[in-house]
Amino acid sequence: MGEPLRVVVAKPGLDGHDRGAKVVARALRDAGHEVIYTGLRRSAQQIVDTVRDEDARFLGLSSLSGAHGHLFPKVCELLRTEGLNDVIVFGGGIIPEDDRQALFDCKIRAIFGPGTPTSEILEFIQTSHAMDDAGVGQGTDWHWDQSQ
Amino acid sequence: MTVVDDKDLKENIYLRSIATRKASGSVPLIVADMTQFLLAVGWDRVVIETVGAGQAEVRCAAIADRILVVEGPARGDGVQAEKAGLLELADAVIVNKCDLPGAEQHAGELRESYELGAGTPPPVLLTSALHGTGIEEAASMLLALDASGRSERARWRERLLAHHERKILEAPQLDVLLEKLSAGSMTLDDVIRSIGANEHV
Numbered sequence: 001m002g003e004p005l006r007v008v009v010a011k012p013g014l015d016g017h018d019r020g021a022k023v024v025a026r027a028l029r030d031a032g033h034e035v036i037y038t039g040l041r042r043s044a045q046q047i048v049d050t051v052r053d054e055d056a057r058f059l060g061l062s063s064l065s066g067a068h069g070h071l072f073p074k075v076c077e078l079l080r081t082e083g084l085n086d087v088i089v090f091g092g093g094i095i096p097e098d099d100r101q102a103l104f105d106c107k108i109r110a111i112f113g114p115g116t117p118t119s120e121i122l123e124f125i126q127t128s129h130a131m132d133d134a135g136v137g138q139g140t141d142w143h144w145d146q147s148q
Numbered sequence: 149m150t151v152v153d154d155k156d157l158k159e160n161i162y163l164r165s166i167a168t169r170k171a172s173g174s175v176p177l178i179v180a181d182m183t184q185f186l187l188a189v190g191w192d193r194v195v196i197e198t199v200g201a202g203q204a205e206v207r208c209a210a211i212a213d214r215i216l217v218v219e220g221p222a223r224g225d226g227v228q229a230e231k232a233g234l235l236e237l238a239d240a241v242i243v244n245k246c247d248l249p250g251a252e253q254h255a256g257e258l259r260e261s262y263e264l265g266a267g268t269p270p271p272v273l274l275t276s277a278l279h280g281t282g283i284e285e286a287a288s289m290l291l292a293l294d295a296s297g298r299s300e301r302a303r304w305r306e307r308l309l310a311h312h313e314r315k316i317l318e319a320p321q322l323d324v325l326l327e328k329l330s331a332g333s334m335t336l337d338d339v340i341r342s343i344g345a346n347e348h349v
Contacts, residue, residue, distance in 0.1 A: 004167065034167040053163055 007058040015065035027118035085137025110144035210306035221250035246274040
């Protein structure tokens with residue numbers, strides 16, 4: 001693998017289920033990356049503060065509560081407000097197919113549902129890191145296509 | 149990883165997690181540089197939380213001016229407190245989780261153990277983070293704590309070992325040297341000499 005990347009894995013909102021977030025954190029860790037897990041029930045501001053202070057390249061948001069449509073865009077907006085435009089954001093959890101395009105429109109670059117092989121998440125990490133415009137405040141409309 | 153929940157404190161505290169990467173000790177030596185930098189840009193105090201150093205792992209001594217050992221109840225019997233290691237370097241000891249049984253007994257055993265040694269014993273305090281018991285006393289004790297200079301030789305020993313380890317791990321030819329060691333074409337002494345020689349280039 002290449003250089004170790006710093007990844008914040010976060011649980012926004014009032015959602016107490018973090019098995020999936022821990023699986024992702026473990027897979028990234030085992031691949032040599034440096035993972036900072038926020039713990040449960042964080043506000044958007046707390047998550048963005050952590051991303052800034054930890055100098056993270058990636059932010060993974062996990063939600064199983066159904067509040068992703070409210071919380072994920074809010075985090076993205078705050079990241080841009082704070083000037084953290086080059087941070088690459090991805091999401092996971094229980095995110096219905098119909099809700100995904102709206103999240104991609106907020107520059108969330110991938111949504112990983114249950115059953116995603118962790119190798120695919122690692123591939124996404126490498127691919128998007130190699131791009132220079134996949135950040136949450138950057139130009140491209142690209143997002144990871146799960147069918148590929 | 150922790151998040152500062154208190155909004156009023158948020159602006160005054162900067163948290164940064166650090167991966168151990170190649171370092172074998174509990175505290176990667178890059179922390180020494182980071183500490184110098186943070187102090188230089190105006191932070192008043194730097195607190196280094198280690199992964200938990202165990203009994204014999206005292207690498208944190210290479211960096212920190214003061215060492216606080218946080219214990220808990222049910223961490224072994226009185227014999228554990230007699231073993232040499234980190235406790236000898238402690239400038240203060242806090243027995244946390246004092247809401248659980250055994251905490252006061254453990255603190256007593258630690259005090260007794262320190263009484264048997266030479267010099268001024270470090271303070272041993274009880275706290276409960278769960279209930280907030282003893283936190284204010286512990287905070288004022290820590291804020292007033294002088295760098296004791298306890299076991300100065302042991303600290304320099306750790307600094308020397310850490311410095312040496314860093315030189316080896318950061319040597320650009322490390323991978324080549326490891327291959328030569330595996331192939332049997334170099335000995336451990338050859339490798340040490342080779343890394344040392346580079347210093348003068």
